[in-house]
Amino acid sequence: MFGVNKVAILGANGTMGSLSGGIFAQADIPCIYFARTLEKAKLGIENAVNQARSEVLREFIVPRTYDDLEMDLPDCDWIHEAVSENIDLKNEFFQKIDRFRKQGSIISTISSGLSIEELAQNRSSDFKSHFLGMHFFNPPGKLIANELIYHPDNSETFKKNIYEFCEKVLRRVNINVRNIAGFAGNRIGFQLLNEVAVYAERLGVDRMDYLIGPYTGRTLPPLATLDLVGLDVHRAIVQNIYQKTTDERHETFRMPEYLQKMIDRSILGLKTPSTGGFYFKDENKEICVLEPSTLKYRKIRDAKSDVIERVKRHIHDGSYKKAVSVLKNDKSEEASIARHFILGYVSFSFFRVGEVTPEENGIHGIDRVMAYGFSWMPPSGWVDFLGGPRETVRLIEEADLPVPEALRNLPEEQLCRIPDVTRFLIAA
Amino acid sequence: MQKKVYILGGFQTDFARNWTREGKSVQAMINEVMEGAFSAAKIEPVEVQAAHVGNFAGELFTMQAHFGALVLNYDPVLHGIPTARHEAACASGSIAALAARTEIEAGLRDLVLVLGVELMKSVDSKIGGDYLGTAAWYEKECRGINFPFPKLFDRIYDLYNELYGVDYEHLAQISAINYANAKRNPKAQTRDWYMSKEHACSTGEFNRAIGNTLRTTDCCQVTDGAAAVFLCSQDYAESYCTKNGLNLNDIPYIQGWGHTTAPILIDDKIEDAKKNQYALPYTRRAILDAYTRAGISGIEEISCIETHDCFTITEYAAIEHFGFAKPGEGWKAIEDGVIEFDGSCPINPSGGLIGGGHPVGATGTRQLLDACLQVTGKAGNYQVPGAKRVATLNIGGSATTNVVHIIGAGS
Numbered sequence: 001m002f003g004v005n006k007v008a009i010l011g012a013n014g015t016m017g018s019l020s021g022g023i024f025a026q027a028d029i030p031c032i033y034f035a036r037t038l039e040k041a042k043l044g045i046e047n048a049v050n051q052a053r054s055e056v057l058r059e060f061i062v063p064r065t066y067d068d069l070e071m072d073l074p075d076c077d078w079i080h081e082a083v084s085e086n087i088d089l090k091n092e093f094f095q096k097i098d099r100f101r102k103q104g105s106i107i108s109t110i111s112s113g114l115s116i117e118e119l120a121q122n123r124s125s126d127f128k129s130h131f132l133g134m135h136f137f138n139p140p141g142k143l144i145a146n147e148l149i150y151h152p153d154n155s156e157t158f159k160k161n162i163y164e165f166c167e168k169v170l171r172r173v174n175i176n177v178r179n180i181a182g183f184a185g186n187r188i189g190f191q192l193l194n195e196v197a198v199y200a201e202r203l204g205v206d207r208m209d210y211l212i213g214p215y216t217g218r219t220l221p222p223l224a225t226l227d228l229v230g231l232d233v234h235r236a237i238v239q240n241i242y243q244k245t246t247d248e249r250h251e252t253f254r255m256p257e258y259l260q261k262m263i264d265r266s267i268l269g270l271k272t273p274s275t276g277g278f279y280f281k282d283e284n285k286e287i288c289v290l291e292p293s294t295l296k297y298r299k300i301r302d303a304k305s306d307v308i309e310r311v312k313r314h315i316h317d318g319s320y321k322k323a324v325s326v327l328k329n330d331k332s333e334e335a336s337i338a339r340h341f342i343l344g345y346v347s348f349s350f351f352r353v354g355e356v357t358p359e360e361n362g363i364h365g366i367d368r369v370m371a372y373g374f375s376w377m378p379p380s381g382w383v384d385f386l387g388g389p390r391e392t393v394r395l396i397e398e399a400d401l402p403v404p405e406a407l408r409n410l411p412e413e414q415l416c417r418i419p420d421v422t423r424f425l426i427a428a
Numbered sequence: 429m430q431k432k433v434y435i436l437g438g439f440q441t442d443f444a445r446n447w448t449r450e451g452k453s454v455q456a457m458i459n460e461v462m463e464g465a466f467s468a469a470k471i472e473p474v475e476v477q478a479a480h481v482g483n484f485a486g487e488l489f490t491m492q493a494h495f496g497a498l499v500l501n502y503d504p505v506l507h508g509i510p511t512a513r514h515e516a517a518c519a520s521g522s523i524a525a526l527a528a529r530t531e532i533e534a535g536l537r538d539l540v541l542v543l544g545v546e547l548m549k550s551v552d553s554k555i556g557g558d559y560l561g562t563a564a565w566y567e568k569e570c571r572g573i574n575f576p577f578p579k580l581f582d583r584i585y586d587l588y589n590e591l592y593g594v595d596y597e598h599l600a601q602i603s604a605i606n607y608a609n610a611k612r613n614p615k616a617q618t619r620d621w622y623m624s625k626e627h628a629c630s631t632g633e634f635n636r637a638i639g640n641t642l643r644t645t646d647c648c649q650v651t652d653g654a655a656a657v658f659l660c661s662q663d664y665a666e667s668y669c670t671k672n673g674l675n676l677n678d679i680p681y682i683q684g685w686g687h688t689t690a691p692i693l694i695d696d697k698i699e700d701a702k703k704n705q706y707a708l709p710y711t712r713r714a715i716l717d718a719y720t721r722a723g724i725s726g727i728e729e730i731s732c733i734e735t736h737d738c739f740t741i742t743e744y745a746a747i748e749h750f751g752f753a754k755p756g757e758g759w760k761a762i763e764d765g766v767i768e769f770d771g772s773c774p775i776n777p778s779g780g781l782i783g784g785g786h787p788v789g790a791t792g793t794r795q796l797l798d799a800c801l802q803v804t805g806k807a808g809n810y811q812v813p814g815a816k817r818v819a820t821l822n823i824g825g826s827a828t829t830n831v832v833h834i835i836g837a838g839s
Contacts, residue, residue, distance in 0.1 A: 026622045052622035053634045059626075144620060171611070171620060214451075318456025419614065420442045422460060427451030 002161050004106075004169070007031045008076040010066075010083055010093055013040035015047065016110055017082030020136040022048030024080070025060040027169045032072050034064050041065065051141040073100035080134070082110040085236065090119060098127045106162070108134040112186060113240045116149050116179045128153040132162060135183055136172075137373040145373030146172035147183045173372040175365045177357055181244035184356040185369040186237050189376070192345050193229075194238050195252040196222040197259060199337070205278045206289045207303045211334055212341050214426035215312050215323075217377025227269035227277035231262055247355075248402045249348055258292040265295065305334040315427040323425070324385045328395065336399075342382060343399045346392060349379035350404035363406070367418055377424035380415040388412045432681040433529045434665040435835065436471065437804070438542075438657035438797045439464030443617040443785030446549050447652045454490045454547045455498055461543060461654035462502045469658050470672060473503040476658075477537040479511040480528045482521035482544035483789035488559040489550050499543060517563035518738060519824030520544065521655065521792030522831035528659045529682055538664040544793030545654040556650055560788070563825040565692045575638055578647060580826040581739040582639035583694050587707055588741065592756030596641070599740035600628035601762050603645045603782055606737060609769055610779025612810040617649050617785030646740040648780075653787035655794035677838055680800045683817065684722025684834040686714035694826050705755045711823065711830045712749045718819065718832035727751040730834070731815035732773055732802060734795040736823040737780040746821055747775070769810075777802070777810045792822035792831060799835035 009021035012033030025031045035041035041063030049057045116133045133149030166172040177183040200208040209221035242253040269277030280288050280297045288297035307330045314323035357365035367378035386392045389410040481495040496511030514524040521544030528540040561570030570576035607623035610616035628645040669676050690710035706712040737743035747758035767775040778784045778798045799818035801807040817836035
């Protein structure tokens with residue numbers, strides 16, 4: 001493993017720049033936070049301090065403006081780029097980095113969608129061989145997954161050193177992923193999120209968030225998650241995936257029209273509190289829910305169903321097998337919808353083995369990114385709970401979903417390597 | 429010759445979890461720790477003959493008592509076995525183990541489940557702090573006081589300071605070591621938290637004074653968690669080894685133990701301490717009793733320690749009381765690095781209570797489990813190389829109940 005004595009963070013005023021930079025500073029590595037103005041860079045430092053919950057972090061970070069790149073970049077062993085997700089802007093910075101950086105320094109981009117090869121195409125060979133994508137999840141202080149997207153010119157030694165450094169020094173859970181739109185986590189996560197948004201048009205936002213709620217293995221309900229992500233970001237992610245990939249569930253990435261109308265009206269989620277998102281807090285602090293057909297807000301309906309409440313009671317008591325048994329066998333429409341999404345998620349994940357993560361890693365890379373990047377039950381955790389690969393295949397067939405060969409061929413033994421997966425089954 | 433009482437391993441839950449946020453009950457926690465323990469120890473529920481449960485304040489935190497009976501909900505084959513819940517504040521888990529050991533030594537049982545459990549994040553920190561006050565003499569020492577326990581341990585700090593003088597940097601070092609150790613432990617509550625000695629020495633929004641001297645970083649965590657181990661007779665251990673292809677010499681057993689109770693009022697403790705060279709004379713006696721029962725001369729025969737660091741000053745005291753240094757000179761072991769992970773006798777390789785977490789009724793059981801993992805070489809990234817004998821110190825209240833176990837393997 002190599003030593004890293006100084007790190008430059010570009011775009012340090014943004015949420016991901018400041019917080020991912022803070023992860024370097026938390027490893028006691030001196031960092032330079034670059035932004036357009038010193039004030040913005042200082043705001044980034046405040047974000048990092050709040051994430052670490054320690055004033056001591058200030059000692060490791062200095063603010064700078066982009067005017068100082070020429071002076072400071074030659075001293076940096078690592079340059080971490082987190083400017084806006086705009087290829088022209090990034091290219092502008094990469095050109096400067098290529099000019100000012102010292103040979104052998106590492107350049108990482110936090111881009112969640114742009115092609116790593118494309119981003120480096122006009123750069124020097126030393127730049128290319130030391131360039132990679134590092135996709136952190138928000139907030140990186142709590143979500144410790146780190147998707148690593150290597151450039152084809154990276155040497156094996158470089159890749160090994162990066163992996164070890166991120167694991168041991170930055171304390172990340174690494175996932176080697178392929179340079180493909182959405183990488184692993186967003187490709188799989190946003191398939192479900194977008195499909196839930198599609199269903200919400202017919203069944204209602206509050207009903208879908210109830211039916212595919214935390215008891216189905218996630219911290220937040222899906223549409224509340226999209227409010228947190230921001231609908232503009234959601235659009236960028238699913239459109240990018242829709243345009244650049246094809247798969248057995250391609251159409252589930254087509255964003256429903258009402259979402260575009262929401263975006264047109266600046267209904268983006270938590271970032272637009274005055275216009276709201278799927279949810280809106282009115283003047284009486286009451287949370288209302290969006291009606292997709294009218295884009296108006298209404299009171300949340302009591303959508304409770306007996307079967308879902310029964311499942312949640314079993315989870316509350318720690319009787320997980322009973323909870324899963326009810327989910328598997330109940331004939332109600334509610335249970336059927338829950339099965340469609342749980343099994344759809346499992347099916348889609350296993351289909352991606354070898355496409356978004358290396359074949360030799362099996363499902364385990366995808367498991368790690370969904371557990372530590374999304375706080376979702378990893379797909380193989382569901383396979384174990386559902387009764388093993390053969391039983392899961394039977395259920396997927398019964399739900400009229402495509403069956404991945406990668407699942408069909410697995411031995412009947414415990415699959416999931418992530419500890420304490422019961423924590424993802426939430427009865428709250 | 430008295431027969432040995434063995435420990436066949438067990439399990440602890442991930443102490444970083446928040447079970448209330450997960451919408452789960454204390455029964456769910458019991459079910460998970462039992463599932464993990466049966467699986468880790470390769471024991472079938474039908475073999476268990478009794479269960480002793482350590483829990484401090486289930487009635488307050490969860491409106492649930494009668495914890496012995498909850499164990500039976502795990503599996504109907506357990507219906508009918510004798511069970512009991514034990515309470516001695518933060519030492520509840522160790523008291524449950526003492527009861528189980530006594531039953532086995534008396535020849536009453538061959539295999540007993542010892543389980544410690546506490547769900548604490550069900551209330552906010554102020555209410556939780558008030559509940560913890562019931563571990564002292566509540567009416568006289570805690571009623572109407574915010575966060576009474578840090579203030580009681582402040583009194584122990586004051587006592588030490590008066591007797592010998594205390595350099596706060598040594599307390600900060602204890603905190604930093606525990607946090608650093610916790611980073612190696614995949615079940616430690618603070619494994620992903622930022623911490624350094626500099627942070628522990630700092631004051632401000634992120635490291636507030638909780639008592640007069642003690643700060644946030646001097647305190648253990650509010651934790652949800654459970655731990656379980658199986659204690660068994662020599663006869664059972666022999667058949668267990670035959671069945672699993674193991675050598676009896678490799679199975680951990682209780683080599684020694686000590687158990688004392690100090691007067692509950694801190695004023696009375698301080699009066700007693702002033703007549704004694706040790707600040708916590710009853711803690712010292714429990715340690716010496718354990719050494720004697722184990723037939724060892726002292727700390728030089730211990731590989732590592734899992735001690736009760738509810739506050740940094742408690743571990744500071746333990747350093748002297750275990751015999752690392754003479755009273756008043758415990759700081760030398762801190763400065764020399766003796767207690768650090770790669771020191772000659774690491775303290776709290778697991779992260780202890782400050783780094784690992786302190787689900788009150790589970791801590792004593794968790795310490796026993798960690799001792800077993802260490803002497804069997806199964807502690808993973810926080811394994812102390814070559815550990816053969818481990819001491820645990822579990823304290824209830826303001827150093828009121830003191831329980832020491834010495835766990836070893838090999839001849």
